[in-house]
Amino acid sequence: MSASVLFDIPGPKARLRYRLYAVLGIVVLVAGVGFVLYRFADSGQFDGAKWTWLEYKNVQTTMLDALWNTIRAFLAGAVLAMVFGAIFAAGQLSDHKVVRVPAMVVVELFRAVPLVVLIFIFHYGIGLGAPFYSVVLGLTLYNGSVLAEVFRAGVLSLPRGQSEAAYAVGMRKTQVMTLVLLPQAVRAMLPAIISQLVVLLKDSALGFLITYEELLYQARYLGGIFEFGRPLVPITIVVAAIYIAMCLLLTWFANYLEKRNRRNKKVIDIEAKPAEDVVAAAV
Amino acid sequence: MDVLLDNLDLYGPGFLNTIELFLIAAAGSLVLGTILAMLRVSPVPIFRAAGTLYVTVVRNTPLTLVFFFFAFAFPLLKIVDASDFGGSAARYYFTFAVISLTLYTSAFVCEVVRSGINTVPVGQAEASRALGLTFGQMLGSVVLPQATRAVVPPMVSTMIALLKNTTIAAGFSVFQAGSISLNLSERGENQLVGLLWVALFFVILVIPMTLLQRSLEKRWSIAR
Numbered sequence: 001m002s003a004s005v006l007f008d009i010p011g012p013k014a015r016l017r018y019r020l021y022a023v024l025g026i027v028v029l030v031a032g033v034g035f036v037l038y039r040f041a042d043s044g045q046f047d048g049a050k051w052t053w054l055e056y057k058n059v060q061t062t063m064l065d066a067l068w069n070t071i072r073a074f075l076a077g078a079v080l081a082m083v084f085g086a087i088f089a090a091g092q093l094s095d096h097k098v099v100r101v102p103a104m105v106v107v108e109l110f111r112a113v114p115l116v117v118l119i120f121i122f123h124y125g126i127g128l129g130a131p132f133y134s135v136v137l138g139l140t141l142y143n144g145s146v147l148a149e150v151f152r153a154g155v156l157s158l159p160r161g162q163s164e165a166a167y168a169v170g171m172r173k174t175q176v177m178t179l180v181l182l183p184q185a186v187r188a189m190l191p192a193i194i195s196q197l198v199v200l201l202k203d204s205a206l207g208f209l210i211t212y213e214e215l216l217y218q219a220r221y222l223g224g225i226f227e228f229g230r231p232l233v234p235i236t237i238v239v240a241a242i243y244i245a246m247c248l249l250l251t252w253f254a255n256y257l258e259k260r261n262r263r264n265k266k267v268i269d270i271e272a273k274p275a276e277d278v279v280a281a282a283v
Numbered sequence: 284m285d286v287l288l289d290n291l292d293l294y295g296p297g298f299l300n301t302i303e304l305f306l307i308a309a310a311g312s313l314v315l316g317t318i319l320a321m322l323r324v325s326p327v328p329i330f331r332a333a334g335t336l337y338v339t340v341v342r343n344t345p346l347t348l349v350f351f352f353f354a355f356a357f358p359l360l361k362i363v364d365a366s367d368f369g370g371s372a373a374r375y376y377f378t379f380a381v382i383s384l385t386l387y388t389s390a391f392v393c394e395v396v397r398s399g400i401n402t403v404p405v406g407q408a409e410a411s412r413a414l415g416l417t418f419g420q421m422l423g424s425v426v427l428p429q430a431t432r433a434v435v436p437p438m439v440s441t442m443i444a445l446l447k448n449t450t451i452a453a454g455f456s457v458f459q460a461g462s463i464s465l466n467l468s469e470r471g472e473n474q475l476v477g478l479l480w481v482a483l484f485f486v487i488l489v490i491p492m493t494l495l496q497r498s499l500e501k502r503w504s505i506a507r
Contacts, residue, residue, distance in 0.1 A: 004326070005404075005405050005408045006408070008412070010326060025327060039360050043359060043360050045359075045360070109486065111493075112493070113485055114448070114449075114450040116454070116461050117482050120461070121478045121479070124468070126475060205345035205346075206347055206451070208347055208351070208454070209451070216345075216348060223356070236351065236352050236355075243343065243345055247342075247343035251343070
């Protein structure tokens with residue numbers, strides 16, 4: 001902890017005090033976790049009967065189907081959001097006001113409207129048919145707008161020499177953008193892009209609200225079945241574990257790419273703003 | 284316009300509930316998030332581990348799932364009684380919407396505060412110690428003022444996200460802006476128009492916040 005701004009390297013007295021705090025902390029934590037576990041056990045959540053549902057073949061396939069539905073919405077949303085983001089980032093950077101202003105309005109609009117309201121508009125308002133379409137369209141528009149901002153920031157942060165050199169070689173504006181600027185921007189912004197994909201994955205759970213048959217929907221269904229003893233709590237724990245595992249996998253991938261990027265000399269080092277990349281992961 | 288004016292009795296309380304939900308959860312998550320951030324930068328390893336575990340778990344769980352837990356699974360644990368809320372289901376769901384939003388958002392607030400503290404170079408603290416400032420003076424007049432500059436713009440983003448996230452409560456029996464359209468459909472009104480009014484309401488609330496955030500970012504990045 002010597003690198004912290006807030007604290008000096010502890011001396012003997014401080015070390016003793018820290019040890020005391022550590023003991024107190026452990027006592028409080030154990031008491032808290034213990035209370036929760038006690039309540040779980042007391043209300044019978046750890047009874048074998050509430051976990052038997054895991055052994056049924058039908059339940060397993062239902063859960064797998066639900067998982068696939070979640071992943072399907074995520075994949076479709078991710079690909080479409082990237083495309084949407086790239087197009088509108090280019091639009092926002094356009095030299096023509098006719099293109100730039102509408103692109104900005106669209107991006108700001110879809111960032112300001114809550115995703116739930118967007119999905120409700122598509123499902124209940126317009127009636128797109130199967131819930132899948134409303135979910136994917138909502139995810140695409142919202143996350144695509146955020147990604148457009150990310151791409152735009154990436155392109156703007158590139159050194160001006162990159163586009164100047166490309167123009168000097170005789171490239172046209174479209175070529176400069178697609179061949180020189182965007183590839184570099186995407187590479188530099190990969191961590192931010194992937195953390196936005198984590199958001200997209202989590203937001204796919206909103207499909208539950210419009211009866212899209214994804215993980216939460218099946219959890220609600222299976223959790224209400226009387227023969228299994230209404231295992232809502234166990235099932236919530238399992239679903240949470242699945243989501244956390246998927247998101248951590250994506251985050252791990254982002255960190256891996258970032259590490260590889262740092263070793264790669266071809267990548268331009270864009271000034272890091274630590275407080276900001278956190279926000280991309282918000283929502 | 285008719286849909287809005289004819290149903291002001293839905294829109295008024297709906298928007299008010301949204302704002303109430305937002306304000307309580309914002310206050311709660313700022314407090315809890317700051318406490319978590321203090322845990323995460325504290326010199327005691329067990330505190331840091333606890334803070335990190337909380338943030339990792341919560342940040343990777345969908346907010347819908349947090350709501351899901353409190354709406355459906357939590358009552359089965361019988362930790363609190365429905366009669367504690369005067370037997371009113373609406374109060375019960377509202378309280379747990381606030382708790383869900385607070386627990387979820389505080390993980391993000393914690394990360395913003397922590398990264399804000401991390402943007403202050405160690406040399407600043409070392410220099411203030413060399414000048415003989417006490418710990419409190421160092422925090423109050425050197426470290427925190429600089430950290431605030433880095434923190435406020437992303438904090439505004441987190442709060443905007445919280446404001447928009449309040450609509451998820453619509454799916455869990457909390458009456459607010461997001462659930463207006465569902466009530467409208469019972470009255471046979473056009474849902475699309477009803478929803479567009481809700482969307483407009485959020486645009487009107489969010490855009491000024493975004494502008495404030497941008498101007499702060501611009502002004503303060505020069506001063507730094």
